[in-house]
Amino acid sequence: MKRLSARRRHPLAGLVVLLLALGAVGGLYSAFAPSGTAEAADDASSLQIQEGKGLYITSCSSCHGLNAEGTSDGPEIAGLGAAAVDFQVGTGRMPLQSREGQAPAKKQLFTEEETVAIAAYVASLAGGAPIPTAEQYAADGDLQEGGEIFRTNCASCHNFIGKGGALTRGKYAPNLTGSDPKHIYEAMLTGPESMPTFSDGVLTPEQKKDVITYIKTIAAEPDPGGYAAGRIGPVTEGLLVWTVVIGALIGAAVWLGAKPS
Amino acid sequence: MSYGIDTHGGHGTDLAQVEGDPFADPGLPHHTPRRTDIDARAANRAERQVAGLFGLSTILTIGFIVAFVSIDKEDTMYVVGLGTINSLNFALGVTLGGSLLCIGFGAIHWARKLMNAEEIVDYRHPMKSSPEDTADALELAKQGVADSALPRRKLIWTSLIGAMALFPLAPVIALRDLGPLPHKKLRGTLWDKPEHREIVHANDERRLKPSDFALGTMISAKPNDLESLEDLAKAAIVLIKINPQEIRSKELADRGYRGILAYSKICPHAGCPLGLYEDETHHMLCPCHQSTFDLADFGRVVFGPSARNLPTLAITVDDEGFLVAKGGFDEPVGPTFFERGDA
Numbered sequence: 001m002k003r004l005s006a007r008r009r010h011p012l013a014g015l016v017v018l019l020l021a022l023g024a025v026g027g028l029y030s031a032f033a034p035s036g037t038a039e040a041a042d043d044a045s046s047l048q049i050q051e052g053k054g055l056y057i058t059s060c061s062s063c064h065g066l067n068a069e070g071t072s073d074g075p076e077i078a079g080l081g082a083a084a085v086d087f088q089v090g091t092g093r094m095p096l097q098s099r100e101g102q103a104p105a106k107k108q109l110f111t112e113e114e115t116v117a118i119a120a121y122v123a124s125l126a127g128g129a130p131i132p133t134a135e136q137y138a139a140d141g142d143l144q145e146g147g148e149i150f151r152t153n154c155a156s157c158h159n160f161i162g163k164g165g166a167l168t169r170g171k172y173a174p175n176l177t178g179s180d181p182k183h184i185y186e187a188m189l190t191g192p193e194s195m196p197t198f199s200d201g202v203l204t205p206e207q208k209k210d211v212i213t214y215i216k217t218i219a220a221e222p223d224p225g226g227y228a229a230g231r232i233g234p235v236t237e238g239l240l241v242w243t244v245v246i247g248a249l250i251g252a253a254v255w256l257g258a259k260p261s
Numbered sequence: 262m263s264y265g266i267d268t269h270g271g272h273g274t275d276l277a278q279v280e281g282d283p284f285a286d287p288g289l290p291h292h293t294p295r296r297t298d299i300d301a302r303a304a305n306r307a308e309r310q311v312a313g314l315f316g317l318s319t320i321l322t323i324g325f326i327v328a329f330v331s332i333d334k335e336d337t338m339y340v341v342g343l344g345t346i347n348s349l350n351f352a353l354g355v356t357l358g359g360s361l362l363c364i365g366f367g368a369i370h371w372a373r374k375l376m377n378a379e380e381i382v383d384y385r386h387p388m389k390s391s392p393e394d395t396a397d398a399l400e401l402a403k404q405g406v407a408d409s410a411l412p413r414r415k416l417i418w419t420s421l422i423g424a425m426a427l428f429p430l431a432p433v434i435a436l437r438d439l440g441p442l443p444h445k446k447l448r449g450t451l452w453d454k455p456e457h458r459e460i461v462h463a464n465d466e467r468r469l470k471p472s473d474f475a476l477g478t479m480i481s482a483k484p485n486d487l488e489s490l491e492d493l494a495k496a497a498i499v500l501i502k503i504n505p506q507e508i509r510s511k512e513l514a515d516r517g518y519r520g521i522l523a524y525s526k527i528c529p530h531a532g533c534p535l536g537l538y539e540d541e542t543h544h545m546l547c548p549c550h551q552s553t554f555d556l557a558d559f560g561r562v563v564f565g566p567s568a569r570n571l572p573t574l575a576i577t578v579d580d581e582g583f584l585v586a587k588g589g590f591d592e593p594v595g596p597t598f599f600e601r602g603d604a
Contacts, residue, residue, distance in 0.1 A: 145465075152463050152536075153479070153480065156535070156548045157538075167546065168542075168544065168553065168564075191477045191478075191540055194539040194542070196477055196538050197476070198479075198480070199473065201472060201473025201475070202462070202480035202500075222345045223343070224346070224347050225350025225353075226346070226351065227342075228343070260295050260374060261295060
């Protein structure tokens, strides 16, 4: 102690104290400051939200409101979550092209990244169901169980093999044959437009996977042969028989009865 | 009178010349020869066409046999306009159909182009038998009656009539198997029994609780421990959750539980299972005849042929927090039946 205090007037003493203080502050800082990687992730996600906000303001807010609170032109979407946004924007249904019975699936206006950014922004407002992971919508569930659930709850609108069907006033249940499994999952989870919601309580994530397995398996089945006529059964088949087939029979009858030249 | 074949241009046959007939027989139109009748090259060409069709049919029949033997039944192929289809079925259908069609077309082409086309008249013969044949037949019939001994053996005649008269009773009595009458079976469902009032998921049979439902949820459900599938045919329900403020009457809201309403899944029109639920309008459509029910307004019929509203099932939660039915339906579910009495 004596030796230390004896040297307190040494010309370099100030420098040593300064170095010690700097080291202490630096150590304290590195001990308490958030880790660098976490900071980077935070930055990335807040950047994504920022980007999403920009896209939202320019492309969505005129109908859904600046804070997603809804206007007279469009419903409130705060709280619907990322899955709903990813479905609507990812299938091209939004932004809406025109006011019809319902929004048709069309060419997407935004890239996958932009879609996810908008979804992240809307989710940042009031939470909601997140975009499902590839594991969640993989078509490797129970085919039989999926078929039963589909026929009980989905087939009355979407047809027994997912070919879709008409509803009222220009609305329709879309054809699921070519649908992305992710969008099928999101549609079940969020119930877009006329479609009811199949919450995780009534259809567990496992059962949703089974349904996707059924839809994808059926869609991959080859036709047994001949013209499938849309595979929707007696409506198109009857139409074809009454027009094309009976037309051909009448033509044959006329040919049979015509006087040969 | 002359019967038989009269070649074309047959004016003035004796049958047609009725005295005072205002409509004289115009006879057959003038025969115009076909190109194949006068042009040997055209006739030869027609012959080659017919032979070509028959030959094509032969090739297609051989193709059918080859396809049947050589194509694996699991093979698929892509055909423009048809998509991915089963190769074997497609090959068999095309070859067999084509083969038969070629025989038919060939035969018709042959008849039209090469067979004799001269118009002919073939007069109709009188239908009545000659008096001798009629007398012979009557004689035979009388002989048959005498030979059968019926005129003398009256007992056989009477007993035969009795047997014949009674026989139709057998199929008539068999109609009893169309019954028995349903009695009260059509009036109630499994929900009437207190031990079958737990509401379970239609597919995995787990019990449902209010927290399973999000706004806009729809799910098919049934009573616990079904005794038979026939019970499901009447007891099947759908559960929906809608914003309680959108339910039109307090009475209906009280039949549900915090916005969760239960309706029969069986259409009151023809008994089809309902399921086309539009969440935005709360309308439920029947896929068979498009009857539309407003589920926010006691299942009121807003469109279609249904004569009655969709029946609601009053529900609540039990001590464990699971959904249960308060009782059975207030009215018979499903389509109208004769003894129902009100429609």
